[in-house]
Amino acid sequence: MSATMIKEFRLPDLGEGLTESEILSWKVAVGDTVTLNQVIAEVETAKAVVELPSPFAGTVAALHEQAGSVVEVGKPIVSFEVDDVAAPPPNGTAPSAATAGVAGSDARTSSEPVGTGSPVGAPAKREPNLVGYGAVVEKSGRPARRPRAIGGGIAEGGPAPAAGQPAPVPAPTAPTAAPNEPTAEQERPRSTPPVRKLARDLGIDLELIKGTGPAGLITRSDVQDFAAGSQVQVSAPEVAPASGPAVGVSAERETRTPIKGVRKFTAAAMVQSAFTAPHVTEFLTIDVTPTMELLARLKASREFAGYKLTPLTIAAKAVLIALRRNPTLNSRWDEGAQEIVQFNYVNLGIAAATPRGLTVPNIKDADKMTLLELSTALSELTDTARSGKTSPSDLSGGTISITNIGVFGIDAGTPILNPGEAAIVALGSVRKAPWVHNDELAVRQVMSLSLSFDHRLVDGEQGSRFLADLGAILSDPATVITMV
Known part of the structure; x- marks a missing residue:
């Protein structure tokens, strides 16, 4: 059997x-x-x-x-x-140390990944898997650390020397800490590399943050909450959060929804952005009648037959063109390195409202796409986001974003920057309105543009020039000839 x-x-x-x-x-x-x-x-x-x-x-x-x-x-x-x-071991041979205790049984239980038949004391191996494993977790709930070599290359906690072999002489070690003195490992806050990088970017000392993750792990949310001023410091007394309906309010009069998943992440990210980057918002109202006429001609052409073309498609292309003349809006503030990182590529984020909350997936290398390719990428991005199937990789790495508030009938707003980006453009609704055209009052199709930018990275002049270039393209698409 x-x-x-x-x-x-x-x-x-x-x-x-x-x-x-x-x-x-x-x-x-x-x-x-x-x-x-x-x-x-x-x-x-x-x-x-x-x-x-x-x-x-x-x-x-x-x-x-x-x-x-x-x-x-x-x-x-x-x-x-x-x-x-x-x-099975060869006949007449005893089971090895790796299999001792399990031989002679038809069934056994293991909580380790496949491939753990390594010598006793060796680090646990990770199970091959499409989505991957995090750090191997010990019974204590803490991620297992890689053994450190001491003496003649023997790892702490590693296998004992074989019988008959002399034990290696350990190398001199540092003096043992006093009983009441914390060790170096105790002093180092537990977190993951992406969280430590986020803390460096925000200029935050992890020593000041109390971790809420497993075994006191400092999570991304902990860092973001601390940046927003809402994280309790280690020395502060803990206060039990209030739960349930307020006193005197029946449950029938309130509906409570747990804050989790996409909505929890979005809320923390927006708080971090609002309280970290100094926002400036500028507005520009333009006549987009020529763009709407161009859109109608493109939809009727054979080249674009079957493609989904919208004002967002044209506006996205216009943003990419305007960025070529104003590259400072395609950058990031690196607090840890005290550097401004200017991107030589554009991962264009598109804010998408989904049943689970707001997400901002991005189109990788959008600046290298033709209008046809951009149209296809936008359609795929929005369909995937609305179905809730956007992958984590598509939600990270954005360099500048667009939010189309016009689809809700809104004219203008003050959008909050996506964390790690220097600018975001809000597209207002396209409305028919009286407008001075060729020195005469006429009914034209009008749109308002809103641009928020990080004033640490973008000066008022640079932001204004970008917005003016974007407005010029959408007011008269033929002006692109003078910009490229």
């Missing part, structure tokens, strides 16, 4: 140091047979909805979490019964 074993699948880090995800739905049930990389669940991170593939081929033995539950990264979510493909 072939031996089987139980394998636990822990919730992986789905990108950029995210510490938790919500299980939206299970695609399998206990007893189902699954294949490698078969989709077993749909989970929502703080940025997007992601399909979770199975890292094993076998039978679902148990589902540890229910749909709708929020699970921390590294927690077991499902167990599989899989075939034990380990080869």
Whole structure:
């Protein structure tokens, strides 16, 4: 009879140091047979909805979490019964130390990834998986650290020397800390590399932040909340948050929705942006009748037949052209390095309202696209965002953004910058209005443009020139000939 074993699948880090995800739905049930990389669940991170593939081929033995539950990264979510493909030891030989304690049994339980048949004390290996694993989590709940070499290359906690071999002489070590003196490892706040980078960019000392993640891990939200002035410092007394309806208010008179997922991430990002980057907003109202006429001609042409062309398509192309003349708006403030990073490419973000909240996916290298390619990319981006299937990679790395508030009938606004970007353009609605045209009053199609920019990166003159160039292109698309 072939031996089987139980394998636990822990919730992986789905990108950029995210510490938790919500299980939206299970695609399998206990007893189902699954294949490698078969989709077993749909989970929502703080940025997007992601399909979770199975890292094993076998039978679902148990589902540890229910749909709708929020699970921390590294927690077991499902167990599989899989075939034990380990080869049996040769006849007459004793089992090795790696397999001691499991020989002679047809079934065993393991919470480690596949491939853990390494010597005792060796670092745990990661399971090959499409979405990847985060740091290997020990029983204490803390990420396992890489063993440090001491003495003659022997790692702390590593395997003992074989019998008959002399023990290596350890190298001299630093004096032991006093009992009441914190060690160097205790002094270093626990966080992930993306979170430490965010703290450096914002000029924040992680020592001042109390982590709310597993085992005191400092999360991205902790840093963003601290930047907004709402994070409690380590030395401050803890106050239990209020829960439930206010005194004297019945539950029927209120509807409470948990703040989580995309909405929680968006709120933290907007607070961070508003309180970190000094915003300046400028407005320009223009006659876009020539652009609307151009749009009508393009829709009727054979070259654009079957393509979805909207005022947003033309405006996006105009933004890309205006950036060539005003590259300072395509930059980022690096607080840690005390440098201004100017991008030589454009990842154009498009704010999209979805049932789960506001997201800003971006089109990679949009500046290299033709109008046809940009039209296709915009259609795919918006359709994917509305279905909640935007990948985390498409939600990061943006360099400048557009928000089309005109689709809601709004004329102008003061958009908040997407964190890490220098500017955002808001497109107002296109309305028929009286306008002076050729020295005569006429009914024209008019639009208002709103530009918010980070005044640390963009001077008033630079922001004004960009907005003027954008307005000139949309007022008379023929002026592009003089700009490129």
